[in-house]
Amino acid sequence: MSELPHCPKCQSAYTYEDGELLICPECAHEWSASGDAASENVIRDSNGTPLSDGDTVSVIKDLKVKGSSSVVKVGTKVKNIRLVGGDHDIDCKIPGIGQMGLKSEFVKKVAE
Numbered sequence: 001m002s003e004l005p006h007c008p009k010c011q012s013a014y015t016y017e018d019g020e021l022l023i024c025p026e027c028a029h030e031w032s033a034s035g036d037a038a039s040e041n042v043i044r045d046s047n048g049t050p051l052s053d054g055d056t057v058s059v060i061k062d063l064k065v066k067g068s069s070s071v072v073k074v075g076t077k078v079k080n081i082r083l084v085g086g087d088h089d090i091d092c093k094i095p096g097i098g099q100m101g102l103k104s105e106f107v108k109k110v111a112e
Helices: none
Strands: 016-018 021-023 030-032 057-059 090-094 098-102 107-109
Touching: none
Parallel strands: none
Antiparallel strands: 016 021, 021 030, 057 107, 090 098
């Protein structure tokens, strides 16, 4: 049996092939076996659209603000985002709330 690489997201050893993709059953991460490292670092919104610094996004779900009673409501537009590494991959300033980190899975890109 051929040795498959560990998952680049969670380092799980239980990866498997599905056509041209490798899939991790533990975190559901999918990546191309022949893909380059640059394509894996692309941050995408909830619809799979690639995001870049300076984009405008819209929140797709009510988000509780940790340590506060405030809530970021659905449809809130956030302008001029900055992409960063880590768990929360978007740094932004939300009107009425202030500086905050968001996960890209809870936003969608807005056509400007």
